[in-house]
Amino acid sequence: MTDTSDGLDFAAATTEPVEDWATDYDIFDPDYIADPFPIWDDLRGGCPVAHTDRWQGSWLPTKYDDVVALARMVPELSSTDPIVVKPPSDDTADANAYSTVNAPPISSDPPVHTWSRRLILPAFSPKATEAHEPFTRQLCQDLIAQFIDRGEVDAAGEYAQQIPPRVIAHLLGVDPERADDFVEWVNGVLGAGLSRPEVRTHYRGKIREFFMAEIADRKANPKDDLISELLAAEIDGEPVPDLHVAGTCNLLLVAGIDTTWSSIGAALWHLATHSDDRQLLVDDPSKLDNAIEELLRAYAPVTMARVVQEQTEFQGVTFEPGDKILMNFPGANRDPEAFENADVVDLERQRNRHVAFGVGIHRCAGSNLARLEMQVAIGEFLKAIPEFHLAEGANVTWAGGQVRGPRKLPIVF
Amino acid sequence: MRIIVDTDKCEGHNRCYSLAPDLIDVDDYGYASAIGDGNVPPELADAARLAVDNCPEYAISIEE
Structure with a gap:
């Protein structure tokens, strides 16, 4: 399937069938993408830290306590390379584009992580976030008005996927009419690009080009938006380098879009397939906020990777320098040792220390x-x-691999 | 009853703030602290327990 304006192949990666998930798992396997839950359950019982040589090799923890312990293992595990599949080492375009920029703070370790995270946290505090509610609500109502008379809709493509690009554009102060471009770029980085580094490199370049132009524009004409705020900030008396600002904008665009539309889509999939739960929320909308936490637990979309810095013994296995460790927060959230009836989606669950947004210093800033x-x-x-x-x-x-969510969700009403 | 936030453990998830806004405040960076001396009136005891039970960092505790 070639369906992008740039003519790049967005087809899913081809994978060899998996026979032993403990020693040869594949995060791009169609079964793993569609239904990873029984696979994690089996691994937890027998080989809680699985390994594979596929896709340049990685480790997959499946128990809550292990995932949390690994997420807190700083500086032994580095965040400098959070995507599993690397471009070939001779791909200088990718190296040049992103070795210095990347996506701070998600791709940084302390001390850079500490200041680059503090730079963006105020824009995402609970109080700052509330200011985006009216825009978001109006946007959702407008989207629904476009299809409500049809009686059917692709709730992923025509609804879930349309919301985060516009909210992020609104927050960054860039043109929300570019939302279709943002969707294509983000798909290029975190969709097809996860297993196809050449696609990722191409779209990372496009994103950087876009934000460097926005930065040049804000320097000439500062506005009341986040890009201007980042440019006005100082670290130890010095302005933040343009490439750093572009990298952080890249993070906000990529991480703020793909992950959230996956979560909205998965929540709608659940409600489309569980009529009792749907009715529960229709009858009592005050239960919605708590229900969202349970849907985040059950269908957590994100699995970032860390890189081992020094040989480390962990739960009977040995991590070598350079090994990738998957922060399997979605699997942790289904661990029966951490959650009562872990496999039951209970929208009224009260005790819910889910880790859909990670734990430790890299807790999702957004x-x-x-x-x-x-x-x-x-x-x-x-x-x-x-x-x-x-x-x-x-x-x-x-879609799946490192960000899981529905990409086509045809519903009728 | 008193609610206590371990500010060294808090990573700014803001679960406590949304579940017990009368007991917890957050700063401009989203990090939590107990309001006042952390005293929990009886009618907010359930909210305090929810805040404890939903913190992924185990940063909140209650002193009975």
Whole structure:
């Protein structure tokens, strides 16, 4: 399938069938993408830290306590390379484009991580995030108005996927009409690009080019937006380098879009396939915020990677320098040792220390905004369309690997 | 009953702030602290327990 304006191949990676998940797992395997839960359950019981040589090799922890311990293992595990599949080492375009920029703070270790995170946290505090609620609500209502008379919609492509690009554009102060471009770029980095580094490199370049132009524009004409704020900030009396600002904008675009539309889409998939849960929230919308936490637990989308810095013994296995460790937060959230009835999605669950947004110093900086978008997106959808279910014979498709969510979700109402 | 936030452990998830906004405040960076001396009136005891039970960093505790 070639469906981009740049003519690059966005087809899913081809994978050899997996026979032994403990020693040869594949995060791009179609079964793993569609339904990873039984695979994690099996691994937890027998080989809780699995290994594979596929895709340049990595380790996959599956227990809550292990994932949390590994997430806190700083500086032994580095965040400088959070994507599993690296470009070939001779790919200088990628090295030049991103060795200095990358996506701070997600791709940084202390001390750079510390100041680059503090730089963006105020824009995502609970109080700052609340200011984006009216925009988000209006956006959701406008999107719904476009399809409500049809009685059917692709709830992933026409709704979930349309919300985060516009909210992030609004927050950054860039043209929300470019949302279709942002979707293509983000798909290029975190969709097809996860297993196809050449696609990722291409789109990273496009994103950097876009933000360097925005930065040049803000320097000439400062505005009341986040890009201007980042440019006005000082670290030890010095302005933040343009490439750093471009890298942080790249992070906000890529990480703020793909992850959140995956979560909104997965939540809608759940409600389209579980009518009792849908009815529960229609009957009592005050249960929505708590329900969103449970949907985040059950369908956490994100699995970033860390890189081992020195030989480390962990739960009977030995990590070597350069090994990738997958921060399997989605699997941790399904661990029966950490959650009562872990495999049951209970929208009224009260005790929920889920780690959908990670733990430790790399806790998702945009978690408050993601929650707001989910609460508003699901709340407005249920208000306008209280009854819906999957279309008959619906061909629901999921993306996965390091960010899991539905990409096609045909529903009728 | 008193609610206590271990500020060394807090990573700014803001779960406590959304579940118990009368007991917890957050700073401009999203890091939490107990309001006042952390005293929990009886009608907010359930909210305090929810804040404890939903902190992924185990940063919140209650002193009965």
